Amino acid sequence: MSAVHTILVVDDDQSIVELLRDFLENENFQVLTACDTAQALAVFRQSSIHCIVLDIMMPGQNGFELCRRIRAESDVPILFLSARSDDVDKIRGLTLGGDDYIVKTASPGEIVARVKAVLRRSVSQQQRDARILDYGRLRLNLSAREVAVEGKNVTLTPKEYELLRLFAERPRHVFSYEQLLAKFWDGVGDRHTIRVHLSRLREKIESDPNHPQYLVNVWGVGYRFEGG
Numbered sequence: 134m135s136a137v138h139t140i141l142v143v144d145d146d147q148s149i150v151e152l153l154r155d156f157l158e159n160e161n162f163q164v165l166t167a168c169d170t171a172q173a174l175a176v177f178r179q180s181s182i183h184c185i186v187l188d189i190m191m192p193g194q195n196g197f198e199l200c201r202r203i204r205a206e207s208d209v210p211i212l213f214l215s216a217r218s219d220d221v222d223k224i225r226g227l228t229l230g231g232d233d234y235i236v237k238t239a240s241p242g243e244i245v246a247r248v249k250a251v252l253r254r255s256v257s258q259q260q261r262d263a264r265i266l267d268y269g270r271l272r273l274n275l276s277a278r279e280v281a282v283e284g285k286n287v288t289l290t291p292k293e294y295e296l297l298r299l300f301a302e303r304p305r306h307v308f309s310y311e312q313l314l315a316k317f318w319d320g321v322g323d324r325h326t327i328r329v330h331l332s333r334l335r336e337k338i339e340s341d342p343n344h345p346q347y348l349v350n351v352w353g354v355g356y357r358f359e360g361g
Contacts, residue, residue, distance in 0.1 A: 138252055139163040139181060143173040143196065144188035144214065149237070153186065156241040157248070170199040182209055183255070184248055187231075189215040189222060197229055204230040208290050210251040214244070220325055227329040230290045233318065234326075250319050255291050266301045268360050271338055271347060273301055282338050292317065293334045300348060304360030307351050331356060 142153050145168045154164045165180060167173035169191050177185070185203070189196040200211055212233040213226040223234045232251050235244055266273040272281045278294060280287050289297065295317060299308070310324050318326060335342040349359050 137161065137163055138183040139165060140248060141165050141167065141173065141176060141180070141182045141185045143167045143170070143185065143191070143199070145169060145191045146188070149188075149214075152241055153244065156245050160245055160249070162248075170194040170196070170202075173199055174202060177203060177207075177209075184210045184212065184252055186212050186214055186235075186244065186248065189213055189217070189226070197225060200226070200229045200231060204290070208288075208294075210255050210291055212244075212247060212251060224325060224329050227326060228333060230333075232290065232292050247319070247321075254295060254317065268301065268304075268347065270340070271301075273298065280338070287337045289334070289337065292330060293337070296330060297334060297338070300356070300358035301360070304358045307355055307357045309355040311355075313355065327356075 140157055140162050142150055142157070142164060143166070144150050144153075147168070150166050150168070154166065157164045165176050165182070167176050170193060173185075173187075176182075187196045187199060196213060200213075203209065203211065210232045211230065212235055213222075213231045214235050214237060215222055215226075216237045218236045218238075226234050233247055235247055264275045266275065270283045273279070274281070275298065280289055280294065280297065296313075299316070310327055313327050314320055314322050331348055332342070335345050335348055338347060339345045347359055349357055351357055
């Protein structure tokens with residue numbers, strides 16, 4: 134990763150901020166910091182940010198609210214950082230558009246590795262491809278990274294776009310939960326993680342998410358793209 138990427142670390146615990154700053158800067162990242170959501174939003178809007186590491190519990194508005202506001206204007210990768218490991222917070226964070234969820238018991242080295250992984254995925258998405266994938270009411274313009282449903286563009290997060298492109302490029306191919314976790318989450322996560330992302334994606338591309346036309350469950354195994 135030769136280009137310098139700027140990471141915004143948002144946490145009200147200064148010791149965590151300084152620790153992550155040290156580890157990230159040691160890997161040649163530029164690091165900006167904020168101690169609350171208001172400051173974070175100001176920094177984000179004034180700077181070119183490539184990834185956000187975001188604490189959930191902070192004074193004033195929490196990290197979930199900040200994620201919601203950022204997602205209204207950007208698809209920058211967001212990694213939630215939380216002291217809580219329960220599925221409720223994880224599912225909520227992913228549903229709001231988070232790309233990963235990290236428990237604070239993780240080592241700084243692991244957090245840096247997860248940042249690198251989400252940046253690799255984000256960069257690979259941006260590589261141009263001139264093809265158009267046309268599946269009737271669903272159309273993917275891979276060179277422009279645009280997805281249209283019934284002629285209207287829909288906004289996807291980087292992770293949602295990656296998932297849809299993978300499926301759309303290989304219709305009728307069954308991807309297992311394990312394959313999806315390995316490809317998009319470096320093997321870290323569980324089936325809930327995948328179900329939340331696929332459910333959110335269905336809400337955006339399916340005419341009836343409860344009876345999907347495109348993203349179909351293969352019970353007990355994973356998912357496939359029907360393509361029609």
